[in-house]
Amino acid sequence: VSAALRPTFGEIEARLAAEGFAPETADAAPEPAAEDELMPWFTRVLVGAGAWLSSLFLFGCLGVLFASSLEHTAIGLGPVLVVAGVLVLRAAPGSSSLGLFLRQGALAAALACTLAGQLLFVVGVSERAGGGGAAPALAALGVTVAVVVAAPEPIARFLSTCGAAAAFAWVLDAAGLSHTFDVVALALGAGAAALWLARPARLARRGEDTLSPVAYALAVAFLSTLLFATGVGPFEDFHWHDAAAPGRLSTIGLGLGAVAIAVAIRRELRLGAPTPPTAVAIAALALLGPATPGSPGLVGAVAVVLLALHRRAPVLLGLALAFLFFFLGAFYYAMTATLLVKAARLGVVGAALLGGAVAISRRARP
């Protein structure tokens, strides 16, 4: 699996040669490691968790300090903290005058300030608006999107994009839109798919992908939104104000989305017109949603698995598989049928998949 998810440099060099690229110098100097090689995803998760935790303590500290005048102070202090944090996040990585510890300390402090500032600002606006209405939702969406745009630091972008996704749902809910979470799920899914599909183009243009944290965050927010439909644990009979969990609209839309991803994959691989069995398999993706009513998570997670494999993103694949297994369990739990019917459905689908696996491997044999 790992060999399929990562090409060898030899394979890439062969493709480069086929496209007419050749080495220009015999012995080039060693290149500095990219930031994501020095700070792989798990290190970023640790630093992000630390920043998030410290922002909560900072928020608590400021909340206690200005408890008597939170409404006025928060609206003023929040944006100041956000702007100061973003300025440091933009300046610190390139600063050569600071030592490494000071630079990392400044980055961690700036992350905490940015996150606590966003929270303070939203709380302040909410207090002033009397706790309701569209104003706090719009404030949350505005400040989180502003940080995503202004702060190139990956952890700030990831966390603020997650916040923006939640704020987006809040805005739709405040606007009284019906099917709020269907719209949110479809919008987040479409955004994540668009960013992941365009990743090679961004890499070819700049050599690095600064929107990668946004793409990851949209995928996480998308799958998390689909959790609301599982009816398991805290999501049992889920309602947020008048908005119900993602439902039929999502299952149909996400099924079509999965088909679009499959078609995009075939187009990129230049596979031509599909054979009848392949066409049936792709069409079955569209039916996966309606065939699993009340569980749009299943088809959503399958779509993300396809995206992760297509873009050779092991972390996204692990995430999508974890959600997929959870959604499978939740689907079984939520199925309103007798146990015998459940067993028959599981058995038929399981046998069909095993048969599919055998058929695929037989067709691949020379």
Added chain:
Amino acid sequence: MAAAPNDALVSPSEARRAALERGYSAEAARRAAALAAGSPPPEAWTRLLTLAAGGVGAGLLASALVTFFAANWDHMGRVARLGVLELALVAAALVAARWFGRLAARLALNLGFVAVGALLAVFGQTYQTGADPWELFLGWAALGAPWVLVAGADELWLLLTLVLGFGLARLLDVRSHDDLALSALASWAVGALAIGLWEAQARRPRPWLRARWLPRAWASLAGAALCVAFVVGLYDRDSRAFWFAAAAVVASLAGAARAYWRRTIELFMQTVMMGVLIVAATSLLIRALADVSDTRGDLELFVITVFVILETAGAAVWLRGEARRARGGVA
């Protein structure tokens, strides 16, 4: 440091750097990064789809088997209840023997391991042995171990340790009157032992297990269990586990330093241990401040904020240095 060898698996940023180090132009290096994020070739898709469809299909069939039992429970006699499961075990063994070394055998052995647990559960319910769940899980681990040994599959080793860890945690839970910290410590002990054994076998000339995700998964689970044990032990005055948890933190740090800092550099394991260290140090500070403070708390919250920021920065600096060291000093 030499440029990446031709058979090295590369991410987009590694592909770009490797291309530059081999003398390609900046445009070609950007193109190399894009190619590294491109879709796998059709033959790789075939392998991936076969594995995915086979794995999920086998899982669903196993679920169907369990659900079928639940559906027909009241109508089935003892012989039928146990017989169907035993037949499933025999079938799994036959498939594994016939296609040993192939995906079908691996899936059959996975199904067989699950069927062993189901058989024990059915046996316990049919004859009302009065056994506690920990006996079921430890029995499952013992009787399932041969299947795991034969399969030599990473996912089955993970499943076995999860079953064993749950059984031990449940046992301690019963014996210690719901001391969550002690139960978590049992899970940590299983994970730590599994990592130690995995590392020992990995040094053999021909190791049984090679995939590095397995010790990483154990480390993540054991690290989380250790954090739970330490924090609960620290704050729950009825718990007797705090000093055991503290000793476990020290032992884990020493073991990780020896295996993943001195002997080799394993950034994931180092990051997990940094996480444990941060949780332990922060919860100790919070506890100490809560004990001495009688004010409204803003100063304490500020101190904790600064402390967490410094810890995070320190961890990031150290881990960056380790990443640089792993690359042979070039960064």
